Amino acid sequence: MTDDGNRMIDEGAPIAPGEASGEGPGGILEPYEVFRQEKDGDPMRHGGNVLAPDLELALHYAREMYSRRGESVRLWVVRRADIGVLDDLDLLQPPLDRSFKKPGGYVMRDKLAAARDRAGTTKPGARAASHDTTGRRGEGDR
Amino acid sequence: MTDPLALDPVLPARERSEPSLRRWNEDLPHDERYEHFEAHVLAGGKIEPNDWMPDEYRTAVLRFVEMHANSELMGVLPEREWIMRAPTLRRKLALTSKVQDEVGHAQLLYRVAEDLGKPREAMLDDLLAGKTKFHNVFHYPTKTWADIGVIAWLVDAAAIVAQQALRDSSYGPYARTMQKICWEESVHIMHGRDVVVTMANGTAPQREMLQEALDRWWGPLMQMHGPRSDRARDRDLHWRIKAKTSEELRQEFLTIYVPRIRELGLTIPDPELAFDKDAGEWRYTDPDWNELRTVVTNHGPKSQERLEFRRLNREATAWVRAAILAEPRAAA
Numbered sequence: 001m002t003d004d005g006n007r008m009i010d011e012g013a014p015i016a017p018g019e020a021s022g023e024g025p026g027g028i029l030e031p032y033e034v035f036r037q038e039k040d041g042d043p044m045r046h047g048g049n050v051l052a053p054d055l056e057l058a059l060h061y062a063r064e065m066y067s068r069r070g071e072s073v074r075l076w077v078v079r080r081a082d083i084g085v086l087d088d089l090d091l092l093q094p095p096l097d098r099s100f101k102k103p104g105g106y107v108m109r110d111k112l113a114a115a116r117d118r119a120g121t122t123k124p125g126a127r128a129a130s131h132d133t134t135g136r137r138g139e140g141d142r
Numbered sequence: 143m144t145d146p147l148a149l150d151p152v153l154p155a156r157e158r159s160e161p162s163l164r165r166w167n168e169d170l171p172h173d174e175r176y177e178h179f180e181a182h183v184l185a186g187g188k189i190e191p192n193d194w195m196p197d198e199y200r201t202a203v204l205r206f207v208e209m210h211a212n213s214e215l216m217g218v219l220p221e222r223e224w225i226m227r228a229p230t231l232r233r234k235l236a237l238t239s240k241v242q243d244e245v246g247h248a249q250l251l252y253r254v255a256e257d258l259g260k261p262r263e264a265m266l267d268d269l270l271a272g273k274t275k276f277h278n279v280f281h282y283p284t285k286t287w288a289d290i291g292v293i294a295w296l297v298d299a300a301a302i303v304a305q306q307a308l309r310d311s312s313y314g315p316y317a318r319t320m321q322k323i324c325w326e327e328s329v330h331i332m333h334g335r336d337v338v339v340t341m342a343n344g345t346a347p348q349r350e351m352l353q354e355a356l357d358r359w360w361g362p363l364m365q366m367h368g369p370r371s372d373r374a375r376d377r378d379l380h381w382r383i384k385a386k387t388s389e390e391l392r393q394e395f396l397t398i399y400v401p402r403i404r405e406l407g408l409t410i411p412d413p414e415l416a417f418d419k420d421a422g423e424w425r426y427t428d429p430d431w432n433e434l435r436t437v438v439t440n441h442g443p444k445s446q447e448r449l450e451f452r453r454l455n456r457e458a459t460a461w462v463r464a465a466i467l468a469e470p471r472a473a474a
Contacts, residue, residue, distance in 0.1 A: 040187055040188050040314075041187070041188030041314050041317065041318075043318050098239075100232055100235050100236035100239060100333070101236075101239050101329060102329060103328060103329055103332050105236075105329075105332075106332040106333060106335070106336040108332075108335065108336055108339050111336075111339045111340060111343055112339055112405070112406075114343050115339055115342040115343050115405070115406045115407065116405055116406075116407075118342070118343065118407060119342070119405070119406055119407020119408075120407070121404065121405045121406075121407060122405070123405065124401030124402060124404075124405055125401075
């Protein structure tokens with residue numbers, strides 16, 4: 001999903017020559033999805049798409065649209081027709097209890113307090129690092 | 143694809159966005175190229191698969207990632223043995239899910255390694271032939287259910303200390319893969335800690351079982367990050383493939399987990415273990431480095447059995463790979 005809630009890859013067949021207004025004879029405009037890397041080492045993120053007759057022009061258009069102000073250090077363009085899509089929620093978000101796969105599935109506060117009581121120990125002081133709360137944010141929130 | 147009509151840049155190229163210049167990819171004499179590469183990496187820049195890189199760097203990253211991938215693949219075997227013996231359905235689901243996650247990590251990491259030029263089949267050959275290694279902790283038996291808690295909590299915690307530091311690795315694909323892996327590992331740690339805390343609240347025999355598991359695992363845990371090494375001579379550190387020395391990782395592990403183990407009333411089987419306030423670090427009995435060497439060269443108590451299991455498993459699934467790789471045949 002993009003920021004405005006639209007599906008990242010929308011449907012759309014290649015545009016046939018007749019429909020491709022302004023293009024030279026034989027030119028078929030096709031949508032190319034554009035992925036951009038904002039700074040060195042970042043993942044490639046979807047930016048949007050351009051309509052182009054071939055890969056080379058798609059790259060030129062992508063540069064015009066997605067790095068006009070130097071906001072990208074790398075661009076990828078991929079023919080939309082070459083992208084495989086899976087959006088079946090029965091597969092991606094199965095409606096079963098999978099809380100054992102998530103940090104929220106393990107609530108230990110009371111158990112820990114009980115174990116401390118039995119052992120006659122006190123709660124250790126707070127420390128900066130903790131690995132079992134790092135997962136509290138979803139992967140997509142990073 | 144330079145724009146022929148573009149004006150001359152206002153700033154000289156070097157002063158614009160340094161990391162994006164990737165000058166070492168240009169056709170330069172080797173030494174000059176090497177210098178650009180090194181300056182980029184030392185400044186915290188990332189290397190991507192299509193970038194030029196010195197053979198030494200490629201080999202070093204490959205060796206590191208391959209060992210990591212092997213460990214994920216072999217690491218599921220001790221835990222797998224307890225899936226059918228998990229005490230409740232929920233624990234069984236959680237353990238199965240953890241095993242799936244770890245095999246998934248192996249898949250991700252073998253992909254990173256493959257892109258560096260070594261085919262997966264060759265990596266599996268080398269693993270089975272004992273030419274490459276996997277982590278010491280996966281060469282030991284899992285004797286009781288408490289082992290499953292201790293492994294998922296403390297072995298994964300010791301691993302995540304190292305893995306979190308790898309999210310800054312200079313090799314971009316590895317660094318990004320570690321983001322996902324750490325996210326999943328944090329759930330494994332909670333699963334493991336939950337198992338341990340539950341047992342700590344259990345009957346006397348259950349608590350003894352837990353203490354006995356900790357007694358057996360403490361040695362391997364302290365060996366896991368490896369002997370102290372000389373920072374100045376470590377090429378993986380120099381090139382920022384990894385970020386911390388083995389001793390830094392061990393200290394970090396102790397700082398976080400010693401208090402958490404002790405709060406449960408468990409005893410850590412090392413009378414020397416204490417935090418030295420003046421030195422600002424933990425003192426402990428020197429881990430048995432001979433045991434580490436013996437174990438990681440596949441002479442551990444379960445090394446051969448687990449490799450044999452992998453070997454059989456690989457043979458048994460050969461037909462799947464053959465079917466996928468087969469030339470498409472015309473319909474009759």
